[in-house]
Structures are given as structure tokens and as C-alpha cells.
Amino acid sequence: MAQIIGGIGTSHVPAVGAAIDHNKQNEPYWVPYFEKIAPVRAWVRAAKPDVCIIAYNDHASAFSLAVIPTFAIGVAATFPPADEGYGPRQVPEVAGHPRLAWHLAESLILDEFDMTIVNEMAVDHGLTVPLSVMFDQPEEWPCKVVPLCVNVIQYPAPTGDRCYQLGKAIRRAVDEFPGDERVLILGTGGMSHQLQGERAGLVNADFDLAFLDRIVTDPAGQAAVPHTDYLREAGSEGIELVMWMIMRGALDEQVREVHRGHHVPTSNTSNGVIVLENA
């Protein structure tokens, strides 16, 4: 059977993608951040995932306000990088895993998570930046990807607990998947940041560090945190952190923290990363 080999939580800041694409990783502004993700890259190299399930959000790229799925799963064989307004990112096309994706879609819906099934979808920085965080600049991405797209732009996003429970359902589905795939699950977005309004630039490092602690030791407690606490304390775009709960839900109750990094700022964002293994 397929197995979950671990989970990664990471911000998916566009500027990080741009720094990688334009070879700025050695510039003074970026060195401290990239030093903090070096152990993530080393861990992923050793862990050799066959497929990554990436919980991310679309930022007005594949989806608009015309149709707003709360949870959408990509079942296609390929997903092209989206044009977000300046032409598509020059990164490899993302290869899907249709057999696993369809298994997940069917299993999750029968498990009462009413997924939207997507056969055609461009993927934006929310999905491709985490790939760059893990794999830098390969010719081809070294693993397949199942995109799990979560609405966190139109209020209300799914609750933290709903995301946590979805993660648990994903775990059940992966555990039943006939195959020997090594599956890595990612929760992306955050950490504290606010892009909009007079309060733009908000960062709450204390909130972020407490979140990193709690996602390891008290995920059910963190899952109960209401939206308004995220909006107020972590900034209006900090609500993206609910997607990390999907990743956490797919892991065992007890996890081992392999690596943690936190860096302020990358662009307008407090940037966090964590690598977890089942204990």
C-alpha cells in the first residue's frame, strides 16, 4: 500500500519563487531565508517522495469569483503554470497522478468530503513555489503532484478543524491505495501576513512561533482556532495557515519535528517552514 512518508508546512511567497527563478539565492536579502530551507531540501532529497499532495490556494489564477470551490482536487495528467499577470513562471509543467487523484476524490467524497473534481487547471505560485522550495531549479520536477486547492480568499475559508479532518480522510485514503508510492503531503501558505488595506505589512512572529509549536504538539487545539483569531492576529492573509492543518491531519497523532525555520521578512510575509515525520 502507498504510505505517507511525512509532511511539510511552508509559506508559498511569490517573491521566493522569483528569487529562485532569477538566481538571487546568494543575495544578502535572501541568504538567511535559503539557509533556513537548506535542511528541508536535504530531507526531501533523502526521503525521495514519488508523489506530493499539495494543499495550496489559487490566487485568482485558475479560479475567479465566477466559481469558488472550497476544496478542489486536480485529477489531470498535467497542470501548466498559470499566467498570474506577468506571463507564466518559467518552471517545469507539473505532472499529476491521475490514478491516485481519482482514488482520493472517490474515497474523500464517500467519506463525506464533497470535493470538486478538476480535469483542467493551471497552477499558480501557491503550488509551484513550494516545489521550488523543495527542489530548487530541476529540469523536471522529480515527483508527481496531486493539487488540492482550497478557497481561502472568499470568506469563509473552511475551518481549521474541517481542514484537519480532511487531512485525516486523506490519510485513510492513501493508506488504502494499492501501490507502493511514497507520498509526501504539504500544507502551504501563511504565515502571518496582511497584503491589503491600511494595516498592510502586519507580521505577528509570536503567533507564528506558537502555531509552529502547536501544530506539532496540539493539532486538535490549533484546529479549533476560529477564523477571526487568524484575521486579527495573523493578518487577513494569514488565514492561509488553515491549509497546514490538512497536512497535519494526514500524519499520526504523534509526530517528530525534523526541522523548523522561521524568517521575517520575505517580501511582505513572515515565512515559516516545518518538516514532520510520523513518530
Next chain:
Amino acid sequence: MTTKYPRATPDRAPRDYDDIPGTYVMDGDHSRRGYALNMFCMSLNQEANRDAFRADESGYLDAYALTDDQRDAVLQRDWLGLLRLGGNIYYTFKLAIFDGLSMQQVGASMSGIEAAEFQQMMIDGGRPIEGNRTTADLGATPAEEQH
């Protein structure tokens, strides 16, 4: 105040996030106010549309059911006003990308400071949460915040 447009009064019962200062939650009330505006912004994802908008901004906007204020705010690049008129930052940022602006430049404009100052604020750890949790923190009365 960096925009002439007041904050809209929500057409719904008060909510517990209404007192978060300088923040426009994209709820149903906000979304229905800004639907056409945001969909215009979304259209700039396509190169052909960017070319058409570049050639004739005002004519291009005719295809979208914008209010006069929304149309003005687009043409004036009133970044804060666009939010107050129903815009969402992920959508309005498409217009900023079109203009070649960074998120930090737009953030500076919306918060009424210079871009260099905004950038330095981020390097220094960002806008602190202390003093920015509620409108009461800022010493503004709710009425001031709303209008």
C-alpha cells in the same frame, strides 16, 4: 486618509471581525459589491486583454458593470479606494502587476507611507501587532474607522 472613498457600511448584521483596523474582509457583503470590479482585474491574467486595456483603458472598462466610483478608482489607481469599493487585494494586484508595481509599493500606497519606508518596516520585522489589533487600539472611534 489616502483615498476619497469612505469605507462602506456593511449591508448585514455586525460581525466580530468588523473592528479589525485597516482590513477589508472578503465576505459575501464585500464580494457582491466588488464582483464586476474583481472580474475586470481577473481579466488581466490574459495577455490579449492586457494589450487591449493598455490600448484603451476607459473603453476596455465599458465591458464591465462598474460603478462610476469603481471606474474612477481603477483609472486613478486608487489602491485603497479599490478595496473600499469591493476589491480584493489578490484581484486588484493584477492591475498593479499590469503597472509593474510590487506588492510592497501597493502596500505602501494603501497604508499611506512611502515605499522605502514600507520596505524598511518589513525588514525591521513588519507592522507590529501591538496597537493594531482593534480600532480601539488605534484610538479611532468606530465611526471614524467606518467613514
